[in-house]
Amino acid sequence: MSSEAVKITEELARPIVESLSLELVDVEYVKEGSNWFLRVYIDKEGGVEIDECGLVSEKLSAKLDELDPIKDAYFLEVSSPGAERPLKTKADIANHVGSYVNIKLYEKIDGDKEFEGTIKSFENDILTLEYKVKTRKKELSVPYDKIAKARLAIAF
CATH class of the missing domain: 2.30.30.180 (Ribosome maturation factor RimP, C-terminal domain)
Incomplete structure (x- = not known):
């Protein structure tokens, strides 16, 4: 399920992120303790602002609620990948x-x-x-x- 959740989230997040002139860096769906986390990492030249993370989170959350592709309860986190960002492609x-x-x-x-x-x-x-x-x-x-x-x- 976790690779399917990542794939679906990438498909939903990419147009939202690109419409805001941001880059989708990575998506991960991981269990930590008893909780599931859906993490979306975004970036842009010079780094992302907290408002941009909030806007992507709001728009993506609405899409995820509408389609309900992930059956587990989870926490959605949208953030910068940080100084040691992955190079995925x-x-x-x-x-x-x-x-x-x-x-x-x-x-x-x-x-x-x-x-x-x-x-x-x-x-x-x-x-x-x-x-x-x-x-x-x-x-x-x-x-x-x-x-x-x-x-x-x-x-x-």
């Missing part, structure tokens, strides 16, 4: 060339499955990441289909 990665990221892979490359560094390029579905090993800079080329998860990261 090829377009997300392409739009974040030059950004510092954390990537997790399906299988090891050079003995590791997780890397943090700066996206140098994303061409022909190959992400080139510059990362440090102690004081040396290294480059890693990763095929897009080997990336399990990618998100923006904060460099320390």
Whole structure:
């Protein structure tokens, strides 16, 4: 049910979010303790305002009430994905060339499955990441289909 709830919510949320010149970043439907949460993450250049989250929540809630696709009781939360937002699509990665990221892979490359560094390029579905090993800079080329998860990261 949770993947179906996510799919339906994405279909309902996308036109609402886009009509407000916002970006639908992610949708998740998760159980925490005894409660279900339907979380919708939105963003725009420069970040989203609380009023925009409220407006999307109001419009999406009305659509969800009208269609009633999720039978469980749940809490709807609409928010910004925060500083470490996920990069869910090829377009997300392409739009974040030059950004510092954390990537997790399906299988090891050079003995590791997780890397943090700066996206140098994303061409022909190959992400080139510059990362440090102690004081040396290294480059890693990763095929897009080997990336399990990618998100923006904060460099320390």
